[in-house]
Amino acid sequence: MRVPLSWLREYVDVQLSPEQLAERLTLLGMEVKGVERWGADWRSVVVGELLTVEKHPYADRLHLTTVNVGSGEPLHIVCGAHNIAPGQRVPVALAGAVLPGGRRIERTEKMGIASEGMLCSGDELHITSDAEGILILPPATPLGRDLSELYGDAVLDVDVKPNRGDALCLVGLAREVAAVTGAAIRWPEISVEEVGDPVSDRLRVEVREPELCTRFVGRWVSGAKIGPSPDWVQMRLQAAGMRPVSNVVDASNYVMLELGKPTHTFNGAAVKDGTIIVRLALLGERLETLDHVERELTPDTLIIADASGPIGIAGIMGGFDSEITDATTEIAIESAVFDPVSIRRTGHQYSLRSEASLRFEKGQEFRLARIGADRVAQLTLAWAGGALSKGRVDTAPTEPAAARIAFRPARVSKLLGAEISVDEQRTLLRRVGVETELASSGTRIQVSGAPKPLVVDPGSERTVVAIVPTWRRDLDIEMDLAEEVARVRGYETTPAHLPDTLMPAYRPSPLGVRELVRQTLAGAGLSEVVTHALVSPLDEARLPWPDDAGEPALPASLAAQSGHEIVVTNPLSVQHSVLRRHLGASLLDVLSLNERQGRSDVGIFEIGKRYARVAGRPREWTRLAILLTGAAEPAAWNRAARPYDLDDAKGIVELLCRRLGLAEPSYVPDTRGFPFHPGRALLVRQESGAEAVAGRLAELHPDAVAAWDLRAQRVIVAEVALAGLDVAAPLRVHVEPLPRFPEVERDLAVIVAESRTAAEVQSTIERHGGVLLRRVRLFDLYRGTPLAADEKSLAYRLVLGAKDRTLTEPEVDSAIEEVRNGLETDIGAHLRT
Amino acid sequence: MDFESLSGDLHRLRDLALAEIAKAADPAALDQLQIQYLGKKGDLTAVLRGIGALPPEDRPRVGAVANEIGEAVKTALAERGSELRSVVQAQRLVAEKADVTLPGRTVPRGTLHPIPETVAAITEVFGQFGFVVYEGPEVEDDLTNFQMLNIAPDHPARDLWDTLYVDIPGHLLRTHTSPGQIRVMQSTRPPIRALLPGRCFRYEAVDASHGFEFFQVEGLMVDEGTSMADLKGLLDEFAHALFGPRKTRFRPGYYPFTEPSVAFDVECVVCGGVGCPACSKTGWMTILGAGMVHPVVLQYGGIDPERYQGFAFGMGVERIANLRHAVPDLRYYLENDLRFLEQFR
């Protein structure tokens, strides 16, 4: 809310500078977002006196004027307005002046005659809405003075929190200032002279939805004359950010800003039979609102109607047909209290939210309906004349008494962690208009309100009852008063104290394994990325990552269940409208962005979530995704470049398994093809029933690379599930006792058909190695002479040993013989010697 | 042959050997000389063959001389060998001279993203005060995200959280990490000290200071006497840990799920409190929101507000990271331009 300081001063004395006041209000919870110098954007605009006004020789619509600006020679200024005459004081923009919006005024020539500046309208200065005539200043306005000195103001931009609708007005903020400074509040003097016939002769109100419209106060002014409101009113409204419209509409807006009470003024003549009906819209009813939009009303919309149909959407916007126009003389004033929820829903439904509806949404003080109606009537009479009919139409004249809230001062101190005496608490509350008295026996404490009410008996605890002013609708439970005490005392006085209460039980951090993985991968040369969870639905088509659940090779415990994409029903854009089911596409986006920056060597990883709807419920899984492309090791003066390939991805997974104390992973070919290279894709898992690693590593199919418009030739992408990524898993390394007897190494060169996989050869060796075989490691892969074209040779180093003895040559030979036979019979291999 | 002549032969042999050893140019020549003089078929052996012609009483004397001479030749060989090796080594070292000013062989080193790094920094500080980490779902239900946090369906404060909804009835993308408060309270009993980091979503157009996906860390502490002073004490420690010794202040804030609610300000990290554009000339920067847990929220968590009280706080990870690293644009984080990420080596 924009608060012009000069206007605020009408209700409370302010000795502080605008910046000091801003800080004090901020510390009181009325956060001042900024202090604007209103009129600061007028530069070189001064007060001038018109000396002569003559017709322009070559243009009928223009005048030639001479203007005394207090010093120097009179200026010659050409002006197009018709409301000027010699002797008037007017705002003069000198050559070089800057007007609101950055408009610069220079010496010009209009129809062959030089103009040394410009006379300004109220609109050009953003003071009033009058764009036709020049702003005529009072005769006593000091000549030559800078206009910003005379009319400039400090405007505070106050962020009023949603629970403090009462402070969304000048009087409300004046109350807060008074709480800070101790100054007294000057309430606006509201009095009206009723001279006309009884209001009941003019206006009848029928509320058919008393739940949604709890009070309707009506007033009637006859014989008003519509015109602009006084300049000072227009200036205040402009400074507060509202555009002046006409005296009657301005009166309504002025009261909204002054008291926080939205009201509406109708052209009384357009209200058929002088009867206003507050009801729900009927199916098919339509209304053209003030913004000239014809709206189809839905049956849950609360409307203001007359006998012939809707004339306004209650609390939101009036109808065009009953708008106040220049010809209007009969004014119907509506000052009502509407249900906040209904207003909020309706505002959302029609995408119509106004200053008025924002205030209705926050709830309205019941009393203000009466006061607001009187104030609008008072200002209408003052600014537009006419006669006010006697009395008010009022559908609920009984106004509730102040609420009484009991609280225990000791509890307030305990919550705040500061010892604040009962007397001090009572004094502090008095500063925000909350009177207190000691509670009588039997008083109960509202510890918690709806939707989880809790009322307790304070027992012997000292209890005070707060009598809450009717405008403080936010004060409801005991702790609300604690906040009020803290607020007025000053949050900055809160003592700092480190907790000395009991510690919680140990809990392993779910971030632990992720942290190890991050550190390990960064150490291995990969860069971590964090990408959007919301992606384009097209990603799935461009990179149809297979479902783990349908893959028997993967352990069920880690494989994500298949499910459906979770779709955002109100997305900001289609690019980010579904939750990703896999992370690969996100990394391709990162690659694409970096390729556009000229990067071709990219090794990245992300620990992120994938999402799916399974059996109607949302599910989330944390996964590690890796993308490698370009050079793993870029060329340097001492090293040739080496491109990333699938082995790097496998090596990374193997490194992680070692780091996390997991069994080595094993690989199963995945020959499905698109989106993967049919010969370079695999499933990763663990043998021996361990289920700590599962996922896919693949070089992308060239068509998939093309679908992402990438320059890269080969892109390796992996998505892996690891035990401990989602739920903290303890890392535990089990130590083998060091061998007491020497181990024996034997190398085997195994020649197999090209179609045999390394995994087959290795598992065959392990299967036939017997109890003496401790470890097997592939150390060479050879193709070429003297091997046949469809053969390859895999060289393994076998380590054999026994716990209780040194192996003898014959023992080792027979174990190796066993392996050789197994290789021959199982996979048709023979050994190269 | 007599003793004198044999002894004379031996001494001549010695002189010859020592002279040749002294002239040897490389270890190979020394090896040759060793064989020539001391080998089984060497000159010394050849001379000693004449020993059989001596009278038996002279033989030990010749043996002693031969040993002495043999030792002398061995010593000379060893000394010359050592001499030659150090020459060769010195030559090798000279030949091996490298340009040590050339750059090293790069060890690949990746980078860690500032979001998880900042989360780690935050959890590290609070971890020292006994806070343990929990996580809640990102696809949250409306009940936990709003209603149990005292935000009814038509609460005016709902405007503070523009929400993205999903096609699962009653569910949405969590707008903050605060629903984690409910989940922690429902899953454990006081004393509670919990941290909840995670991704959040809002219906918000993207610009330099807004995004529809962002990260928060929520904190929750509940016990019998946990007060606003404890909150201030902990947040002071946190601010000092991350931003150095700076002034801090509490001022009133507003959240439906805390009462009283707090905004926590730290002396501007740019201007140090003098006032600058970064702090809107106030000298202060708000780094998080906090407050005492509302009794409605405690009750939804299954905790009796008459017995227990506590505080909660929530901070934007990007906000903290921006202040620590002077990141000018929020979009940098999820864009993942390596030129940005590689500055965090």
Ligand SMILES: [Zn+2]
């Ligand atoms: Zn600053």
